[in-house]
Amino acid sequence: MTLLAVERIKLFSTRSPWWCMALAMVITIGMAALISANTDDRFPLTVSVSQGFSNFGMVVIMVMAALAVTTEYRFGTIRATFLAVPGRVQALLAKTAVVALLAGVVGEAVAFGSWGIGTLIKPDADMAINSSAEWRNVAGTGLVFALAAVLAVAVGVLVRQTAGAVAILLVYTMLVESLIGLIPTLGQKIQRWLPFQNSTNFQTAGNESFMNETGGLDYPFGPWGSLVYFAAICVGLLVVALVVAKRRDA
Amino acid sequence: MIEAAGLTKHYGTTVAVDDLSFTVEAGRVTGFLGPNGAGKSTTMRMILGLDTPNKGRALIDGKPYVELKRPLGTVGALLDAKWVHPNRSARSHLRWLAKSNHISYQRVDEVLEMVGLTAVAHRNAGGFSLGMAQRLGIAGALLGDPSVLLFDEPVNGLDPEGIVWIRQFMHRLAGEGRTVLVSSHLLSEMAQTAQDLIVIGRGKLIAQTSTDQFIKDATEDSVRVRSPHADKLRELLDGSAAVTDDAVDGALVVHGMDPASIGELAAANGVVLHELSPTRGSLEEAFMQLTKESVEYHGA
Numbered sequence: 001m002t003l004l005a006v007e008r009i010k011l012f013s014t015r016s017p018w019w020c021m022a023l024a025m026v027i028t029i030g031m032a033a034l035i036s037a038n039t040d041d042r043f044p045l046t047v048s049v050s051q052g053f054s055n056f057g058m059v060v061i062m063v064m065a066a067l068a069v070t071t072e073y074r075f076g077t078i079r080a081t082f083l084a085v086p087g088r089v090q091a092l093l094a095k096t097a098v099v100a101l102l103a104g105v106v107g108e109a110v111a112f113g114s115w116g117i118g119t120l121i122k123p124d125a126d127m128a129i130n131s132s133a134e135w136r137n138v139a140g141t142g143l144v145f146a147l148a149a150v151l152a153v154a155v156g157v158l159v160r161q162t163a164g165a166v167a168i169l170l171v172y173t174m175l176v177e178s179l180i181g182l183i184p185t186l187g188q189k190i191q192r193w194l195p196f197q198n199s200t201n202f203q204t205a206g207n208e209s210f211m212n213e214t215g216g217l218d219y220p221f222g223p224w225g226s227l228v229y230f231a232a233i234c235v236g237l238l239v240v241a242l243v244v245a246k247r248r249d250a
Numbered sequence: 251m252i253e254a255a256g257l258t259k260h261y262g263t264t265v266a267v268d269d270l271s272f273t274v275e276a277g278r279v280t281g282f283l284g285p286n287g288a289g290k291s292t293t294m295r296m297i298l299g300l301d302t303p304n305k306g307r308a309l310i311d312g313k314p315y316v317e318l319k320r321p322l323g324t325v326g327a328l329l330d331a332k333w334v335h336p337n338r339s340a341r342s343h344l345r346w347l348a349k350s351n352h353i354s355y356q357r358v359d360e361v362l363e364m365v366g367l368t369a370v371a372h373r374n375a376g377g378f379s380l381g382m383a384q385r386l387g388i389a390g391a392l393l394g395d396p397s398v399l400l401f402d403e404p405v406n407g408l409d410p411e412g413i414v415w416i417r418q419f420m421h422r423l424a425g426e427g428r429t430v431l432v433s434s435h436l437l438s439e440m441a442q443t444a445q446d447l448i449v450i451g452r453g454k455l456i457a458q459t460s461t462d463q464f465i466k467d468a469t470e471d472s473v474r475v476r477s478p479h480a481d482k483l484r485e486l487l488d489g490s491a492a493v494t495d496d497a498v499d500g501a502l503v504v505h506g507m508d509p510a511s512i513g514e515l516a517a518a519n520g521v522v523l524h525e526l527s528p529t530r531g532s533l534e535e536a537f538m539q540l541t542k543e544s545v546e547y548h549g550a
Contacts, residue, residue, distance in 0.1 A: 002349065002350065002352065003350065005349050009345055009349060010338075010346050013335075013338045013339065013343075013345075013346070014337045015337060071335065075334065075336065076333035076334075077333055077334065079300055079329070081350075083298055083299075083300070083321065083322075084347055084350040084351055085321075085350050086299050086317075086318065086321055247302075249302060250295075250300040
């Protein structure tokens with residue numbers, strides 16, 4: 001508990017996490033407002049449509065999570081941390097927990113904010129969250145954000161440099177996963193095993209709309225299986241990062 | 251008390267610290283002296299568990315650092331004053347440190363007062379001058395009221411007032427019975443700060459001794475003599491002292507005989523003296539002499 005409090009103080013006594021959280025919400029909810037305002041009978045607003053931009057927020061939160069680690073390396077406070085808490089694994093786990101919890105809260109705020117702004121802009125649209133698939137699409141966002149933050153922390157610990165870590169995360173999530181699908185025949189076979197394709201499957205399975213046409217990806221798992229698979233990758237990378245941090249000279 | 255036994259650290263094929271053993275006693279300021287790149291910082295990082303030695307170990311009060319339960323309560327360290335987040339206030343910086351070792355926030359205000367930063371505690375550490383940053387670092391080291399303190403080059407870049415302040419502070423800490431290890435590459439600084447010295451060069455121990463003894467051994471007394479009968483004096487001194495010529499003004503430099511004896515010898519033989527002045531070898535010269543072999547980077 002003490003270590004969680006320490007990491008909470010560290011995170012909130014600088015400004016960048018506040019900026020990242022605000023940015024994640026403004027971008028995602030703003031995009032949701034924009035698309036809600038432009039829906040019509042041909043492209044109707046649904047719960048799923050309002051959630052279409054959650055990846056924007058997720059990427060910003062991943063940047064925040066990576067920064068929480070890389071700035072510590074950049075300014076040497078990670079060494080001050082390891083001096084105060086020689087158990088490096090515990091210290092880094094506490095940091096991961098605080099960052100992931102915060103990411104989860106932001107994820108929920110983003111999801112319900114996007115849904116809320118849609119209902120405000122188009123009060124007549126069918127925005128009732130009825131089915132379990134719709135609940136998964138909205139409330140599941142927090143889970144995905146939290147796990148994505150774990151992955152970003154792991155990348156931050158491994159790479160240690162802000163520019164490198166952020167570049168890897170952005171290029172991977174925004175480009176690599178979608179571009180791999182363009183490789184003839186093989187592409188989609190690889191793609192269905194990629195982590196963020198599976199996190200998307202968890203959020204959108206059973207929620208098809210004009211925003212996310214079913215890409216024909218034949219996922220190896222159902223929505224919850226996809227989430228477990230995504231979680232396993234995030235936690236697995238974290239374990240690797242913790243082992244490396246424990247062995248490496250600080 | 252700090253004990254290092256056979257500490258060795260390689261970086262690739264470079265040996266940074268080579269089978270280094272020493273002890274640092276409580277109640278004294280011990281200087282850790284060596285040229286830049288001698289391995290002082292690496293050694294301190296190994297003592298503090300940040301770097302893992304390839305061989306050997308370092309113990310603090312009989313335990314490796316990583317096994318200390320509340321490390322800040324046993325060891326306070328200032329390795330780099332820049333190890334603070336520039337956008338975090340001085341007080342927040344100390345508060346997270348305090349929290350991690352169950353130290354009260356009241357103690358945070360106490361150490362801020364002790365180092366004279368109370369008035370600027372709310373300001374971001376990034377805007378601090380080097381002197382203020384050093385004070386903040388010292389405040390962090392003192393947070394847990396530790397019995398062992400390590401400072402890496404604490405006076406580097408400080409103004410004279412700051413240097414005097416740190417020097418007095420260390421003496422006070424040692425006077426309270428604490429173990430204080432201070433590294434520096436300046437012997438003249440250490441001569442005024444440290445009672446004991448550990449001298450290293452290229453990662454190897456050169457000497458561990460009291461500062462007074464080190465200076466006495468390292469600096470040799472000599473006497474400058476100018477005389478119109480220099481040749482006669484040289485003959486008289488021959489056998490009982492070593493005589494060399496000062497390259498600049500041709501004066502005789504006599505080693506191994508005190509000024510009184512030289513004067514008496516000259517008077518007894520009717521030799522006129524124009525100058526008879528004892529000189530002390532400079533500390534820096536002696537230090538350079540000692541570590542010459544072990545300096546890593548030579549100028550062209």
